[in-house]
Amino acid sequence: MLHGIYKNKLLLSALLLSSLPAMANVVNGNFEQWTGNTPQAWTVIDSGINVSANSAVVSTGLQAAAISVNTGTQSNTDFLQQVAVEMGKTYEFSVDVYHTEGHLEARLFIDDYQGYSNPALTNQWQTITYSYTADSSKTIDVGLRFYDTSGFDGSELVYVDNFYLIMTAAAVLQAAQITALLLT
Ligand SMILES: [Ca+2]
Numbered sequence: 001m002l003h004g005i006y007k008n009k010l011l012l013s014a015l016l017l018s019s020l021p022a023m024a025n026v027v028n029g030n031f032e033q034w035t036g037n038t039p040q041a042w043t044v045i046d047s048g049i050n051v052s053a054n055s056a057v058v059s060t061g062l063q064a065a066a067i068s069v070n071t072g073t074q075s076n077t078d079f080l081q082q083v084a085v086e087m088g089k090t091y092e093f094s095v096d097v098y099h100t101e102g103h104l105e106a107r108l109f110i111d112d113y114q115g116y117s118n119p120a121l122t123n124q125w126q127t128i129t130y131s132y133t134a135d136s137s138k139t140i141d142v143g144l145r146f147y148d149t150s151g152f153d154g155s156e157l158v159y160v161d162n163f164y165l166i167m168t169a170a171a172v173l174q175a176a177q178i179t180a181l182l183l184t
């Protein structure tokens with residue numbers, strides 16, 4: 001009996017070690033780190049948008065990204081970084097967006113085009129989320145693309161903050177495995 005408990009504890013320890021959170025993360029998703037007006041880790045900033053640090057309209061911390069969208073050409077408005085994901089794991093992505101004039105949509109990009117913000121919600125923060133399950137271990141593009149809507153006058157400011165991910169499936173799987181072990 002003691003032997004069995006000891007074995008289970010060893011298994012449990014190994015399991016906990018192997019299920020420590022992976023390194024997947026959105027780097028500088030809180031937009032607190034800047035080099036001049038370039039947010040660190042955001043490697044794709046298309047020429048149709050102009051990004052700057054701002055501390056006036058903030059969702060988390062002391063700063064957010066102020067993004068001026070200066071074109072209706074959607075393929076020129078990407079704002080991205082790369083994130084490594086692991087096969088079979090589910091990642092819940094979330095970002096806060098703040099519209100000003102209301103003639104612009106922010107579209108979440110998580111390995112592909114996902115959901116839109118609601119441009120009618122102006123002068124307030126809204127959250128866009130997407131649950132992504134990786135079908136292989138790889139590096140994916142993560143970020144936003146901006147789309148003009150009716151009434152767009154050629155330039156509109158949008159604020160972005162609090163871009164992050166949490167892993168969901170790993171925690172659920174871990175709990176299930178521990179339960180199974182304890183019942184053994
Ligand atoms: Ca922030």
Ligand SMILES: [Ca+2]
Pocket residue numbers: 101153154155156157
């Ligand atoms: Ca405008």
